[in-house]
Amino acid sequence: MQTHTMHQDCERILLTEEQINSRVREIAEAVDRDYQGKNPLVVGILKGSIIFYADFVRRLTMPVELDFMAVSSYGSGTVSSGKLKIRKDLDRDVKGRDVIIVEDIIDSGFTLANLKALLMERGASSVRIATLLNKAARREYDIAPDYNCFYIENEFVIGYGLDYNEQYRHLPYIGVLKREVYEK
Numbered sequence: 001m002q003t004h005t006m007h008q009d010c011e012r013i014l015l016t017e018e019q020i021n022s023r024v025r026e027i028a029e030a031v032d033r034d035y036q037g038k039n040p041l042v043v044g045i046l047k048g049s050i051i052f053y054a055d056f057v058r059r060l061t062m063p064v065e066l067d068f069m070a071v072s073s074y075g076s077g078t079v080s081s082g083k084l085k086i087r088k089d090l091d092r093d094v095k096g097r098d099v100i101i102v103e104d105i106i107d108s109g110f111t112l113a114n115l116k117a118l119l120m121e122r123g124a125s126s127v128r129i130a131t132l133l134n135k136a137a138r139r140e141y142d143i144a145p146d147y148n149c150f151y152i153e154n155e156f157v158i159g160y161g162l163d164y165n166e167q168y169r170h171l172p173y174i175g176v177l178k179r180e181v182y183e184k
């Protein structure tokens with residue numbers, strides 16, 4: 001079996017592949033139970049959610065439709081700010097649909113609070129949120145995920161979809177980025 005050594009820009013590994021796999025499986029099983037008999041539209045928010053999304057949807061056993069949105073709330077730095085901008089909208093109409101939004105991380109809550117409101121406004125029957133990571137201490141908006149894999153501290157995390165300047169998304173684990181990398 002191929003083994004992955006830790007990337008040199010990582011200070012430490014926060015969540016291993018095994019920890020992630022087993023928790024994603026648990027969350028997907030909970031969603032699978034809750035949505036039996038339904039046909040949810042599973043909306044991945046690009047790009048951070050893609051790896052989680054791919055692992056998550058493969059565990060669902062009911063009929064599902066897959067769709068994606070790209071929004072921006074962050075600039076290239078590390079602080080969330082500004083207005084939510086839709087860069088790629090859904091292909092499917094959400095009217096009357098049960099929507100599950102899949103995110104990699106909920107930080108201030110700005111993105112998900114705005115997205116949920118938008119999809120409800122468009123006539124979705126229900127909107128729930130599944131997130132990989134939850135930085136609960138950073139919350140500024142009144143929004144909580146319905147399905148949460150891991151609570152994390154306020155550290156700069158990369159890997160399993162998460163980036164810094166578009167790097168590190170492909171790492172199979174979640175690591176803490178060395179301070180010297182983003183303070184350069």
Ligand code: PRP
Pocket residue numbers: 045046047048049071072073074080103104105106107108109110111112162163
């Ligand atoms: C990240 C993440 C969420 C948002 C969370 O996206 O995927 O969408 O920020 O922050 P918030 O709760 O403070 O709104 P980012 O803009 O970094 O884009 P990416 O997914 O393409 O990396």
